[in-house]
Amino acid sequence: MQVLIIEDDSILSHHLNTELSELGHHVRCASTASEGLYYADQYPNDIAIVDLGLPDQDGISLIRDIRAKGLRLPILVLTARANWQDKVTGLDAGADDYLVKPFQKPELVARLNALVRRSAGFVKPTITAGDIELDLLAKSVTVNGQALELTAFEYDLFEYLIRHSREVISKQRLLDVLYHDQDGDPNTIEVMISRLRKKLIQTGHDNPISTVRGQGYLFEIQAE
Template identity: 60%
Template structure:
């Protein structure tokens, strides 16, 4: 998983990054609300761990801004306090779970895996990108009301690109989405992107997916 840790305690942040990395996760860190917002807007994430007490703002307000911006990855609140009011406020802002410090890595791993399993990556049941609508419950994509005929793998790739719209997603990351721990042929992604692009453009979309040479692919439309 790609995990963002937003925590201003340098020692705790270092320990979390080290321990989560030891479990095989890719971890980026931020020590402030502004830095965390930048990371969230520039890197594809599977989950974020957000401290409430940050030096330049409240972590709950950061979560609320991220949700308003359409960021849909699961969020776990990290708090040194155990009041039920704070937990409720965090959940109402858009967090998916919370942990009270001190944090045991075993519980953090279990909670992180649980929220990612529960979440399909979206806050709403539908994602709209201009005339494109992604129906998460039905796993269907329509453009201007026309249903796209997608294979299961094409749907997974398009869904992931939409989840990370306007971000560059590497070919290897898309292979991981399709095959998990299994090996896949990188040429499979190229063929799939070509087919997806053709299906979208034939229904009136203009330049829906860009190829960024040497980096990956980007879904260009703004989604909400």
């Protein structure tokens, strides 16, 4: 999961980054609304966590700006404001859920997972595409009931392609998914795609990942 945290409390931001990274998620952090809007618009994100009390702009206005750009990523509001009026305002601005500080880590993680599944059209913690099944919690893949052994990077790449099935994904977009803000070698994507294809073929599966010349890669089976 690609998580964008927009939070000016450096200690809380660090803790969230650490906890979510330990669970295998890719986290990008912003401490201001302007920085958060840039990351939301320019990088692939599955979900955003937005604090309402940002130094340069309030979180409600930021959420409106994100939605005004046509960005559909789910947004979880994280704030110390507990009154119902703030909750209503946040949801009306375009947020999808609301969590009040202090909070328990398991609840945060559960809400993030639920929001991402719902936004992608999946209500269960699994994604099925033909005879391929991804377990989003265990981060494992089976093909026709047979386990597919993948590295962490291969899994992240495969999950992203399946989540965006029938959509051509550029090599640069996949680099952003895998390497966060760090530079990655484009050849790495080609190597991992090649390995994924070979592993799928070894299970007896016809390769569902095609190359669209000059544009990127396409996972051709519709995910359910």
